[in-house]
Amino acid sequence: MVPTGIISPEDLAILAGVVDDYCRAFNxxxxxxxxxxxxxxxILxxxxxxxxxxxxxxxxxxxEKSGWPQPTGQNSGLE
Known part of the structure; x- marks a missing residue:
């Protein structure tokens, strides 16, 4: 993980794999x-x-199992 907020290509590959696995698991x-x-x-x-x-x-x-918590604050990263 890069602490600067920049996601490296390696990090992006990890995130893509995790999200792909998640999407497959929950159809x-x-x-x-x-x-x-x-x-x-x-990403958050x-x-x-x-x-x-x-x-x-x-x-x-x-x-997925418990429900997505609602983001709070203006800088939640999900606006």
Whole structure:
């Protein structure tokens, strides 16, 4: 993970793989609004320190099972 907020090609490949796995597991089209939201959530998790692919997958799956929390504040990264 790059602490500057810049996502490297390697990091992007990790995120893409995690989101693809998530979408397959929950039968979501990646280009759908739900798939796009999952990608945004994965990036937000990544930028806040969750860079392990296994942990990212688990956290996204937990969101799917319990419902997506609503972002708060103007800088939630999901506007």
């Amino acid at each position: 979501i089209r990646p280009a759908s609004p739900e798939g796009q939201e999952a990608a945004q959530r994965a 998790l990544f930028e806040t320190g969750c860079s392990d692919p296994t942990e990212l997958r688990a956290r996204l799956a937990a969101f």
